[in-house]
Amino acid sequence: MLRIAPAFLDRVVAARTGADLHDMVQNAIRLEFSTIPPYLTAMLSLKPDSNREIWGMIHEVVVEEMLHMTIGCNILTAIGGRPRIAAPDFLPIYPGTLPMGIGDLVVPLEKFSLALVRDVFMQIEQPEEPLDIPVLDTLDGPTVTFATIGGFYAALKAKIQELGDGVIVGDPTRQVVPTDWFGDDIYPIASAADAARAISQIVEEGEGTPKSPLDPDGGFAHYYRFWEIAELRHIAANGAAPDGFSFSGAEIHFDADSVWDLTPNQRLADLDPDSLAGRRGSQFSFVFTKLMNALQATFDGDPARFDAAMGLMFELKLAGQMLVQLPAVKGGAETGRKAGPVFEYSWVPR
Amino acid sequence: MSYLSPRRISFCGRFLSDVPTRNNDIPNFVDGAAQVDSWNFSGGSTVELLNCGALTTGAVAAGDPAAGFVVTGAVDRPSGKMVDIDPAWQGASELWGMRLRIADRATGALAVEGRLAVCAFRDLWTRQRPPLPNGQPSGARFVSMLDKLDWGPAAEGSAAMTALRAGAANGRLSVGWHTFGYSYTLSDPRYRTGTLMLHLGPHADTEPETTLVHRRLQGLTVGAADGTRIPVTGAIDFAVTDDGSAVHLDLGHALLVADVDGHLPRLADLPAPANSIVQLSIGLVPDGNPPLFGIIAETAAIRLYDFPDDRDWYLTTGGVVSVAIPAVLATDVETRRFALYARLVSGETMLVAQETENGIFCRADAFVQRLDPGETATVRIHARSFGRPVAGLQFTLAQIAPADATPPPAIAALMPTDAAGVAEIMLTGTDPGNPRRAFNLDGQVFRFLYSHKVGPDGRPDLTDTGLAGGDAIIVHARDPHPVPDVPEFERDVRPILAQYAQLYPIMSEHLFDIADFEALSTHRQAMLFAFGRSIEDPNYMPVTRDMSAGRMATLVKWLSNVPLRRGTSVAGPGPGPVTMAAAPENAEKRPDFKAAMARGAGHEPHQPVLSAEILEGRGDA
Numbered sequence: 001m002l003r004i005a006p007a008f009l010d011r012v013v014a015a016r017t018g019a020d021l022h023d024m025v026q027n028a029i030r031l032e033f034s035t036i037p038p039y040l041t042a043m044l045s046l047k048p049d050s051n052r053e054i055w056g057m058i059h060e061v062v063v064e065e066m067l068h069m070t071i072g073c074n075i076l077t078a079i080g081g082r083p084r085i086a087a088p089d090f091l092p093i094y095p096g097t098l099p100m101g102i103g104d105l106v107v108p109l110e111k112f113s114l115a116l117v118r119d120v121f122m123q124i125e126q127p128e129e130p131l132d133i134p135v136l137d138t139l140d141g142p143t144v145t146f147a148t149i150g151g152f153y154a155a156l157k158a159k160i161q162e163l164g165d166g167v168i169v170g171d172p173t174r175q176v177v178p179t180d181w182f183g184d185d186i187y188p189i190a191s192a193a194d195a196a197r198a199i200s201q202i203v204e205e206g207e208g209t210p211k212s213p214l215d216p217d218g219g220f221a222h223y224y225r226f227w228e229i230a231e232l233r234h235i236a237a238n239g240a241a242p243d244g245f246s247f248s249g250a251e252i253h254f255d256a257d258s259v260w261d262l263t264p265n266q267r268l269a270d271l272d273p274d275s276l277a278g279r280r281g282s283q284f285s286f287v288f289t290k291l292m293n294a295l296q297a298t299f300d301g302d303p304a305r306f307d308a309a310m311g312l313m314f315e316l317k318l319a320g321q322m323l324v325q326l327p328a329v330k331g332g333a334e335t336g337r338k339a340g341p342v343f344e345y346s347w348v349p350r
Numbered sequence: 351m352s353y354l355s356p357r358r359i360s361f362c363g364r365f366l367s368d369v370p371t372r373n374n375d376i377p378n379f380v381d382g383a384a385q386v387d388s389w390n391f392s393g394g395s396t397v398e399l400l401n402c403g404a405l406t407t408g409a410v411a412a413g414d415p416a417a418g419f420v421v422t423g424a425v426d427r428p429s430g431k432m433v434d435i436d437p438a439w440q441g442a443s444e445l446w447g448m449r450l451r452i453a454d455r456a457t458g459a460l461a462v463e464g465r466l467a468v469c470a471f472r473d474l475w476t477r478q479r480p481p482l483p484n485g486q487p488s489g490a491r492f493v494s495m496l497d498k499l500d501w502g503p504a505a506e507g508s509a510a511m512t513a514l515r516a517g518a519a520n521g522r523l524s525v526g527w528h529t530f531g532y533s534y535t536l537s538d539p540r541y542r543t544g545t546l547m548l549h550l551g552p553h554a555d556t557e558p559e560t561t562l563v564h565r566r567l568q569g570l571t572v573g574a575a576d577g578t579r580i581p582v583t584g585a586i587d588f589a590v591t592d593d594g595s596a597v598h599l600d601l602g603h604a605l606l607v608a609d610v611d612g613h614l615p616r617l618a619d620l621p622a623p624a625n626s627i628v629q630l631s632i633g634l635v636p637d638g639n640p641p642l643f644g645i646i647a648e649t650a651a652i653r654l655y656d657f658p659d660d661r662d663w664y665l666t667t668g669g670v671v672s673v674a675i676p677a678v679l680a681t682d683v684e685t686r687r688f689a690l691y692a693r694l695v696s697g698e699t700m701l702v703a704q705e706t707e708n709g710i711f712c713r714a715d716a717f718v719q720r721l722d723p724g725e726t727a728t729v730r731i732h733a734r735s736f737g738r739p740v741a742g743l744q745f746t747l748a749q750i751a752p753a754d755a756t757p758p759p760a761i762a763a764l765m766p767t768d769a770a771g772v773a774e775i776m777l778t779g780t781d782p783g784n785p786r787r788a789f790n791l792d793g794q795v796f797r798f799l800y801s802h803k804v805g806p807d808g809r810p811d812l813t814d815t816g817l818a819g820g821d822a823i824i825v826h827a828r829d830p831h832p833v834p835d836v837p838e839f840e841r842d843v844r845p846i847l848a849q850y851a852q853l854y855p856i857m858s859e860h861l862f863d864i865a866d867f868e869a870l871s872t873h874r875q876a877m878l879f880a881f882g883r884s885i886e887d888p889n890y891m892p893v894t895r896d897m898s899a900g901r902m903a904t905l906v907k908w909l910s911n912v913p914l915r916r917g918t919s920v921a922g923p924g925p926g927p928v929t930m931a932a933a934p935e936n937a938e939k940r941p942d943f944k945a946a947m948a949r950g951a952g953h954e955p956h957q958p959v960l961s962a963e964i965l966e967g968r969g970d971a
Contacts, residue, residue: 180878181875275539278539279543282400286398286425290425290427294426296426297426307879311427311888315428318394321859349366349398349399350400
């Protein structure tokens with residue numbers, strides 16, 4: 001489970017107005033976004049002619065993280081804040097701690113491996129143990145050194161419910177509701193109840209519910225999807241199992257040789273500018289920058305721009321697929337690895 | 351006055367053009383055909399400007415903040431696309447869905463951004479001297495217009511940007527790109543990129559949108575003894591100020607380049623007999639209109655500007671140059687043709703090229719058209735004489751392709767140019783009768799030459815007009831395609847999409863098999879999104895913009911009725927089988943259509959060649 005610094009939770013609990021929550025919701029948006037680069041990097045490292053099922057499973061999670069980021073932005077907009085996406089401090093540094101994290105989970109940008117899925121991705125999405133001491137109670141305890149992301153979302157949901165509909169002061173025309181892309185998983189945040197429902201959705205799609213690995217739509221939550229990958233076997237209903245499910249589904253094929261050996265935590269500065277990988281890496285970072293800018297414009301009052309952002313998401317994957325097949329060249333020599341996706345801001349492609 | 355204006359701002363850098371190439375070969379269109387793959391068969395059509403920085407030239411003085419500006423595509427939208435209209439005509443690749451953004455390189459602060467009008471390249475010629483490590487010797491020019499301008503804070507501190515903005519009160523800017531040095535070579539780090547010089551200036555209300563129509567000094571081609579032709583200069587477009595005090599020349603696109611970067615070659619290094627020329631100069635035709643290729647007394651030559659002798663000149667100036675005209679010639683430049691002089695090794699001076707006949711230069715704006723049956727389009731030809739609109743000029747049109755009796759689009763009777771120097775060609779699409787059905791190619795591509803001069807055969811005469819065969823009006827007339835009441839996948843949809851899946855493997859490599867029922871059902875929303883865009887949207891599908899209205903309507907109708915399945919989104923397409931775009935062994939040896947055209951298959955200027963015989967004996971001092 002993702003453990004976060006207690007101060008963030010304290011601030012949510014201490015909030016007296018919607019404005020007091022703006023920074024905290026912004027942190028949640030950053031957190032949802034920050035999972036995309038590591039997931040996307042692992043996904044892109046899967047060679048095109050193999051490992052397609054795993055590719056698709058990670059991809060579904062990436063799409064839902066985009067949905068969660070969108071929901072977070074809608075909540076922030078609804079309570080009168082402005083999401084800040086195209087900003088230098090929005091992007092986490094990899095390898096590093098995710099936003100609000102306490103540093104016990106260092107998240108890298110690396111090629112796919114079963115260890116990465118088990119040790120990092122599952123850790124990011126891990127649900128709270130149902131029998132844990134309720135987080136809100138632990139706040140008063142003197143020995144607490146961390147809170148959890150689940151607790152943070154629970155506190156945020158409780159606080160918004162406590163503040164009530166008066167907290168919804170944002171311009172409703174700024175709500176981004178691309179049902180063409182997300183169906184009924186996306187809806188305007190017009191009340192405290194909408195916000196509470198949306199927060200539950202984020203948590204349950206990531207972690208499942210205390211009773212079930214399924215999310216509200218009947219799909220497996222992110223944690224369980226990653227667990228399936230780690231076990232290379234699907235979860236299936238099983239009446240004999242304690243919670244009704246077991247790893248008794250179909251096998252998931254994984255060909256370890258069909259993974260590009262990507263440069264971990266690729267930086268543009270580590271690719272020769274005049275190499276093919278340097279050019280493609282620059283192109284990738286430029287498209288990534290465009291995506292951030294398009295999302296910023298979308299949440300700054302032009303919801304129709306979401307379509308352009310989706311077009312850029314496709315371009316980003318395309319640019320990434322092209323990039324990861326190229327040898328990384330540094331100092332005039334091939335490094336022996338392939339170039340990894342470059343998640344850096346860049347407004348001048350080279 | 352266009353990008354030739356002294357208010358111009360020039361940039362130098364490179365561009366990415368990731369054009370797909372399977373659709374260059376007509377046999378590849380046949381359903382199920384084994385595909386012939388050339389140098390970039392897996393391309394995605396993306397166009398992007400790479401590291402294009404401003405030059406301290408034109409209006410940009412050293413110390414002006416604009417010297418630190420860059421030009422890029424949009425930074426918050428998908429990339430523009432480069433597209434051929436059809437495999438039958440690859441000599442007018444167009445830019446679609448493109449925006450240009452001028453910004454501070456260091457901070458990213460916006461100076462100005464605008465939408466680029468769809469434009470096709472022109473003036474293709476073989477301008478890069480051997481060796482050719484990049485495999486492509488040709489260069490072309492795009493001229494277009496930026497509108498919907500958005501000026502940003504970075505413009506305010508720059509004198510050059512302030513002047514440009516003052517000249518753009520009508521909300522438009524003129525844009526000219528020179529492109530050359532494009533690399534076909536997979537092993538080249540510059541693969542799929544080319545060199546770019548880009549110029550911005552004000553755009554006058556009376557100007558065409560996608561071409562310069564000022565004045566044109568024709569280029570020079572030298573014939574070698576073995577019959578080969580050696581291009582020495584391309585055509586030079588230029589504009590003279592109203593008061594006759596200066597001439598602004600787009601010399602850059604007329605110059606040979608020695609390498610991919612754009613260094614200039616030395617005339618002495620050209621093959622014989624072109625190396626007989628030691629200096630080229632631009633001036634006015636001498637008194638008495640002496641014949642072309644005649645020796646001119648040095649005292650009779652009227653020189654205004656000597657070609658640069660600096661190998662870096664193009665890289666530092668971008669190739670557009672303003673030249674002061676002595677007051678004594680201020681009237682002459684308005685009535686006298688410009689001339690190209692060559693000083694020979696022998697010490698003699700020769701008149702080697704001159705401005706178009708009577709100073710008349712005409713060009714069709716927006717000359718690439720797509721027409722469904724019954725659809726109409728208007729192509730405007732702009733005509734000027736010595737830079738001024740010329741009224742009453744009658745044009746002649748002649749179909750040069752196809753050579754068969756396929757019913758062409760209907761063309762209304764041509765009227766002469768109006769007071770603004772504009773003649774309109776009204777086109778209406780007709781059913782071409784599916785003449786290319788054997789190749790599963792939609793409709794037919796028609797090419798119409800135009801000229802204000804008529805030859806003895808009654809056909810357009812291009813001689814001394816500055817026009818080349820490549821200046822034809824290009825029309826893709828599409829076949830009618832009735833939309834079924836209830837489209838069925840196998841009967842109505844798969845046949846359309848299977849061809850795209852075959853020709854554009856990038857789709858199945860990185861998106862999904864667009865001809866697969868299950869994949870289409872899953873990604874229905876993404877497909878409806880892409881098929882429903884405006885054709886000018888960079889996300890428009892098909893990227894080639896070659897689908898008829900009936901076929902498009904059939905797809906949209908079918909997709910709209912497919913039940914929505916969970917997990918659909920454009921962000922969510924699953925992958926298909928992928929093969930890396932490794933070039934086949936013979937990729938770089940395949941015939942190159944564009945280079946072939948540049949060597950004479952359509953773009954060669956209609957003007958005399960300076961023959962080896964004429965130069966004979968003049969190579970000796």
